[in-house]
Structures are given as C-alpha cells and as structure tokens.
C-alpha cells in the first residue's frame with residue numbers, strides 16, 4: 224500500500240510537533256471552550272486598542288476615539304502585543320480543533336507583525352501618507368446603525384483631537400520617501416472635502432441645537448486648518464530637503480522585505496524562493512504561449528510571416544484575439560449569462576459542491592464604490608453577516624469610445640470567462656460561502672490574503688484544465704492573464720530587493736507580460752508605494768497547486784478532486800501552509816484507522 228507508507232512517513236515528521244499526543248488526558252472540548260472565550264476577550268481588547276481599525280471593520284463601538292500616533296501609543300501597542308502573546312502561550316495548539324488552532328496562528332502572526340511594524344518597519348517615520356483622517360471620519364458619518372446625532376457626537380469627540388494628531392505626525396516623520404510624501408499631499412488634499420463638505424452638510428442637516436452645531440462647525444474649521452497645515456509643511460519644509468540621492472528610498476531592501484513577506488504572506492517559502500519560482504514559471508508560460516501562437520497562426524494570419532521575435536509573435540496573436548469582445552452596453556448582461564453556464568459546468572464535472580441556497584447576485588457596482596473600473600465581490604463584514612453578497616460589475620457608461628474599446632479588449636470574450644472564475648465561481652465568491660460555514664471573526668479580520676487570492680487564481684487554472692471553454696484561444700488568453708500574477712511577483716521582488724529600474728519594470732510588464740502602457744505605468748506607481756502584497760496571488764496559487772499535485776501523486780487512482788477542494792476550503796481563510804499541515808494530519812489519521 225503506497226498510501227500507508229507515505230502517511231507513516233508523515234507520522235514521523237509530525238512526531239516532533241505532536242508530543243505525547245496519546246498519553247495526555249486531553250479535554251479538547253474544554254480547551255476549545257476556553258479558547259473561544261479568549262478570542263472574544265481578545266477581539267474586544269483589540270478594537271479598543273485600534274478604534275479606527277474597528278470603525279473600518281464595521282465595529283462601531285469606538286467611533287468617538289482618535290488615537291494620537293505618538294511614542295506613548297506605540298509603547299502601549301507593544302505592551303498590548305506582548306501581553307497577548309503571553310496569553311497565547313497558555314494554550315496548547317494540539318489540543319485545539321483545526322478552526323481554533325488556525326485562529327491561534329493568525330492572532331499570533333498579527334501580534335508579531337504589529338511588533339515588527341513598530342520596531343523594525345517604522346513606516347510612521349518614513350510614510351507621511353500613513354497620516355490621513357478622511358476615510359475614518361467618513362466611515363463614522365456614513366454608518367447607518369447610529370442616528371445622525373450620535374454620529375455627529377462621535378465625530379465631535381474625534382474632531383477635537385485632529386490638531387494634536389497632525390502635530391504628532393510631524394514629530395514622527397524623519398527622512399520620508401519622496402513617493403509617500405507626494406501621496407500624502409494628494410490624499411490629504413482629497414480628505415479635506417470629507418470635512419468641508421460631508422461633515423458640514425451633516426451638521427447642518429441634523430437636529431442638534433444651534434449652539435452645538437456652531438461648536439462643531441468651528442471644530443471642523445480647526446481640523447481643516449490642521450490638514451492644510453500638514454500638507455503645506457510637507458510641501459514647503461519636508462520636500463525641499465529630499466532628493467533622489469539623500470531621501471529614503473521607497474525600496475525596502477532584502478532584510479525588511481523578507482520579514483514583511485513572512486508576516487504578510489505566511490507562506491512555506493521565502494520571498495527569494497517564490498521569486499525564483501516565478502522566474503521559472505514565466506519561461507514556461509512564454510514557451511506555452513509561443514506554441515499556441517504557432518498553432519493559431521495559419522487560422523488568423525494565413526500568408527503572413529510569423530515574427531522571429533517570439534514575444535512579438537505572441538503579442539500580435541493576442542491583439543487579434545482581443546478583438547473578440549462584448550459590446551460596451553452588453554458587458555454586464557454578458558456576465559449575467561455566463562455565470563449559470565459556469566455553475567452548470569462545475570456541477571456536471573463535480574468539481575465542488577455549490578450551495579444552491581446561496582445563489583450569486585450579479586449587479587452593477589453601486590455609484591459610491593466606483594472609481595476603479597472592473598469587477599469585484601462585495602461581501603458582508605463579520606458584524607453584518609446577514610447582508611447579501613454581490614458580484615459587482617462596473618458599467619462602462621463613463622468611458623469614452625477609446626477607453627471602452629481598450630477595456631473591452633483587455634476583458635475580451637476569453638478573459639471575461641477567466642475573470643468570472645476568479646471573482647465568482649469557484650473563486651472568491653465560492654470560497655467565501657465555504658468559509659462562512661465555520662464563521663470566525665478572527666479569520667474574517669486577520670484572514671490570509673495569500674490563501675484567498677491564491678485560491679481564486681488556482682480556480683482559474685483548475686476549471687480550464689477540466690475543459691471549460693476549451694480552445695487554444697482560451698488558453699492563450701488564460702496564459703496572458705496568469706502571466707500578470709507571475710510578473711507581479713517578479714516585479715515586486717525585483718524592485719524592492721534587486722533595485723530594478725522603472726525602465727526595466729515597464730519592459731517586463733509591457734513586452735514580457737503583454738500589458739498596455741497605461742496599465743504598466745499604474746503598476747509601477749503601485750510598486751513604489753506598496754510592497755509584498757503583489758506577491759500574494761502567485762504565491763498562494765503556487766502553493767495550492769503544488770499541494771494538490773503532491774496529494775494526487777500519493778493517492779494515485781484514489782485522488783478525488785471534489786473532496787480535495789471541499790476539504791481545503793473547509794478550513795477558512797487560513798494560510799496555505801497551515802491548511803496543508805492540518806489536511807495531511809487528517810488524511811494520516813484516516814489512513815491509519
């Protein structure tokens with residue numbers, strides 16, 4: 224029995240992490256009850272510690288608190304983290320069920336990551352854009368669970384702290400990057416309208432006394448003054464002292480990057496390993512794309528000579544296939560029609576169970592959420608779990624003819640199918656339905672983005688491998704789409720660790736990943752302002768895909784894709800490395816029984 228030897232082998236591997244599992248008088252139920260109570264205490268304390276984060280997450284108990292970002296509050300945060308790390312040590316992870324053991328790992332990671340942020344990353348020193356109040360005030364004022372007067376009362380309490388907040392910000396900043404300084408100017412200027420317009424209008428529309436209204440309006444003026452003053456300070460005092468040579472670089476450098484990668488991505492691989500895999504992957508994709516291009520050439524370009532530069536040949540073929548796209552007015556209708564077909568395919572092929580009681584609602588993206596065109600999944604937050612989940616698709620109304628055409632070519636008939644798989648079924652939407660089956664506040668707040676994105680990217684390939692809309696055209700477009708996630712990883716690592724220039728970055732995205740110039744330039748901007756997150760898509764995909772292949776190899780004939788998917792998703796949004804560990808353990812137990 225091949226299987227049995229494999230799982231016996233695993234047993235020895237796990238032996239060190241599972242001390243005396245058999246002898247201990249385990250009262251698992253008691254441990255889980257205790258841990259559940261701990262989680263509740265922890266979350267309550269966490270929100271109190273991070274009131275703005277709470278507001279953003281839909282927890283509105285601390286809407287009236289604005290923490291001053293000074294040394295004292297940082298020390299206080301460090302203390303908080305250390306205390307809870309100590310509390311976590313009182314739980315033995317082996318005695319918790321899988322839902323709780325993954326929650327424990329996520330809490331621990333969150334706390335360690337905060338400590339790393341305060342003591343090592345120190346973005347409060349170099350990122351002036353980390354000080355911006357527009358969004359958090361907006362979240363308070365738009366929250367419909369409180370009446371307007373309560374909201375304004377909360378706003379009032381926060382408003383009085385705004386000048387002090389920006390004074391602390393100025394005191395924190397040392398040697399910022401030019402890029403984040405520019406971002407701070409742009410975003411804070413944008414925030415002014417929340418105060419001047421949204422808040423003022425709300426005050427005037429309220430039933431507060433004239434005296435109170437007057438008082439709040441004056442505080443709004445003071446807050447606006449503080450924001451404008453901060454912007455002016457960055458523009459006139461901070462920026463002139465910075466130059467390309469002496470300012471801090473936006474590039475993180477290897478050491479910080481690797482550590483941030485460990486905390487954010489929570490992969491079994493290091494950043495460098497993933498980078499190398501991505502480089503390898505790119506070469507494979509290019510050669511696949513070339514052979515499809517050669518295959519399709521006579522069909523579309525009979526009589527013309529195929530360029531000797533293979534990347535050029537591929538690009539030409541992609542350009543031709545991109546002409547097959549929806550009409551701008553029927554873009555959403557098209558998606559609405561495709562979803563049931565996709566569902567049918569997944570059911571017929573038995574790829575995983577789709578709960579018929581939770582159908583997906585496709586809708587036009589609401590006005591207030593628009594801005595970035597495209598598609599997204601809108602899921603209810605953990606404190607609003609009964610709300611509907613939507614597949615938002617932004618109509619192309621506001622586009623010029625040229626913009627619409629370029630967008631539609633990008634999301635052509637083939638790519639649109641892949642997009643549906645990613646966003647909806649069996650991607651983000653389906654994953655969410657599964658994770659809601661074992662609801663966890665911890666996972667919805669600290670859930671692992673790499674697993675979530677990785678699953679959606681894995682889903683694309685899996686569905687295509689099963690033969691959905693199978694054609695060379697489909698595969699060529701899929702590879703182009705997939706190349707984007709691969710190149711995101713290459714780009715992020717190369718820029719932050721290896722010092723890749725803008726020119727080389729644009730070459731990577733435009734010539735090697737076949738992107739439009741505007742898209743590539745946007746990506747360059749993103750990589751100068753963020754780090755690590757761009758790696759999540761490929762890393763998660765790579766880990767899930769390889770895990771599946773590993774199990775397939777071991778199980779041979781017995782491997783069941785549907786079981787694999789359902790089991791994998793049952794752990795919720797935990798890092799792939801933990802899911803893998805738990806699944807292997809589970810399989811091992813079953814096999815030994």
Ligand code: ZN
Pocket residue numbers: 379383438439442
């Ligand atoms: Zn006041």
Ligand code: ZN
Pocket residue numbers: 645651676679
């Ligand atoms: Zn996604």
